[in-house]
Amino acid sequence: DIQMTQSPSSLSASVGDRVTITCRASQSISSYLNWYQQKPGKAPNLLIYAAFSLQSGVPPRFSGSGSGTDFTLTISSLQPADFATYYCQQSYSTPYTFGQGTKLEIK
Amino acid sequence: QVQLVQSGAEVKKPASSVKVSCKASGGTFSSYVISWVRQAPGQGLEWMGGIIPILGTANYAQKFQGRVTITADESTSTAHMELSSLRSEDTAVYYCAITDRGYFQHWGQGTLVTVSS
Numbered sequence: 001d002i003q004m005t006q007s008p009s010s011l012s013a014s015v016g017d018r019v020t021i022t023c024r025a026s027q028s029i030s031s032y033l034n035w036y037q038q039k040p041g042k043a044p045n046l047l048i049y050a051a052f053s054l055q056s057g058v059p060p061r062f063s064g065s066g067s068g069t070d071f072t073l074t075i076s077s078l079q080p081a082d083f084a085t086y087y088c089q090q091s092y093s094t095p096y097t098f099g100q101g102t103k104l105e106i107k
Numbered sequence: 108q109v110q111l112v113q114s115g116a117e118v119k120k121p122a123s124s125v126k127v128s129c130k131a132s133g134g135t136f137s138s139y140v141i142s143w144v145r146q147a148p149g150q151g152l153e154w155m156g157g158i159i160p161i162l163g164t165a166n167y168a169q170k171f172q173g174r175v176t177i178t179a180d181e182s183t184s185t186a187h188m189e190l191s192s193l194r195s196e197d198t199a200v201y202y203c204a205i206t207d208r209g210y211f212q213h214w215g216q217g218t219l220v221t222v223s224s
Contacts, residue, residue: 001169032209034209034210034211036152036211043202043204043214043215043216043217044152044202044211044214045214046210046211046212049207049208049210049212050208050210055212087151087152089152089210089211091208091209091210092209094154094166094168095154095168095169095170096142096154096209097154098151098152098153098154099151100151101151101152
């Protein structure tokens with residue numbers, strides 16, 4: 001199975017900050033990397049697919065980059081609604097696997 | 108707009124089975140890939156398997172092989188996930204999701220399954 005490792009596990013930031021979350025795969029996954037946002041008690045919500053494609057309806061302050069084994073999710077200017085947990089997920093091969101999550105908290 | 112509505116919360120005894128349903132509306136059910144993902148309390152996300160309704164074939168994570176069965180009923184646009192030999196570690200929220208090229212595009216609201224004696 002492909003292991004996905006996110007860093008950091010948690011992050012404190014302020015409204016307006018630029019934030020970057022990193023995801024590393026245990027082997028090359030090309031661009032088969034997706035990002036989700038999850039708020040407490042809710043289902044995850046797809047933000048980015050195929051490493052950098054913005055899902056319809058997602059604000060453009062979210063962006064993704066990377067290929068191979070190293071990927072990043074960037075939020076250009078944090079908004080109050082962005083405080084949540086973020087997960088990366090590889091879709092290169094089954095079993096599809098997720099990172100352990102990054103909890104983004106208000107500073 | 109595609110919508111997935113799941114069945115309600117369940118409380119089960121250890122060693123029993125649970126069957127969770129996921130009804131789709133607003134799209135062409137038979138063309139979807141439906142996946143099941145679970146999340147234990149305070150934990151991350153775990154893919155269990157998926158099915159292509161039009162083919163009726165399911166693909167399972169090795170971890171759940173032999174314990175999980177995913178089916179789809181095109182006549183009712185409903186997918187089902189049955190998990191047997193339940194243990195306390197199976198306590199989790201179970202989600203269905205429409206899967207497109209391996210990413211989970213639309214999610215159900217989740218079904219809490221609690222395994223307790």
